[in-house]
Amino acid sequence: MGLTCQQLLQKHPQAWQEATIHPFLQECQQGTIQPQQFNTWLVQDYLFVIDFTRFLARILAIAPPHNFDILLAGLSALKDELNWFQTKAAERQLQLNTDKQPTCIEYCDYMQSLSATPYAAQATALWAIELAYNQGWQLPGAMPPPYTEFADRWGNPDFTTYVDFLEQQADAALSNASEEVQQQATAAFLNVARLEKDFWQMAYTVTSDQ
Ligand code: HMH
Numbered sequence: 001m002g003l004t005c006q007q008l009l010q011k012h013p014q015a016w017q018e019a020t021i022h023p024f025l026q027e028c029q030q031g032t033i034q035p036q037q038f039n040t041w042l043v044q045d046y047l048f049v050i051d052f053t054r055f056l057a058r059i060l061a062i063a064p065p066h067n068f069d070i071l072l073a074g075l076s077a078l079k080d081e082l083n084w085f086q087t088k089a090a091e092r093q094l095q096l097n098t099d100k101q102p103t104c105i106e107y108c109d110y111m112q113s114l115s116a117t118p119y120a121a122q123a124t125a126l127w128a129i130e131l132a133y134n135q136g137w138q139l140p141g142a143m144p145p146p147y148t149e150f151a152d153r154w155g156n157p158d159f160t161t162y163v164d165f166l167e168q169q170a171d172a173a174l175s176n177a178s179e180e181v182q183q184q185a186t187a188a189f190l191n192v193a194r195l196e197k198d199f200w201q202m203a204y205t206v207t208s209d210q
Pocket residue numbers: 045048049052129130132133196199
């Protein structure tokens with residue numbers, strides 16, 4: 001019996017809800033988020049995406065060649081995303097050359113540690129990381145400016161299609177996975193869910209230079 005991404009979502013609804021529904025996103029949708037909190041998230045997410053890019057590059061290095069199309073498109077989109085983060089930070093006069101907060105460090109360290117796990121577990125983590133933002137930014141409904149473009153970046157239909165492809169790739173890798181590998185993939189899913197929840201909460205821990 002294989003494991004699928006949909007089964008992970010069905011078996012762990014609470015963990016996934018906490019990853020994708022948070023006051024931070026609701027306050028963006030209501031336009032009531034404090035700029036300091038939004039800016040804290042923005043800077044920390046830029047630092048996260050740098051390490052996430054490295055994570056995706058390591059996945060590419062062990063992926064079957066028929067997965068290259070999707071993964072290379074993902075890497076290319078991340079190149080644009082990093083440049084976009086720099087533009088957004090400059091607009092808000094934010095210093096990107098800053099320390100990671102403990103939660104951001106933990107998440108980045110966790111992505112690093114996944115390189116010791118089989119491809120199926122890494123592909124599952126990649127799917128979960130992207131789905132968390134795809135659903136998280138979509139669920140509250142349309143967001144007012146200046147948050148519209150943030151919600152669109154991860155909530156747009158092309159990004160949803162990309163996440164669907166990541167799901168297919170993870171499912172294919174999981175389809176012939178041993179019990180042990182399935183457990184590693186489940187652990188990856190649950191760790192991503194927990195770290196996503198913590199990452200939203202981190203926005204409320206404002207550091208002095210933001
Ligand atoms: C914390 N999770 C976090 N940041 C992101 N930018 C994504 C997922 C989606 O790439």
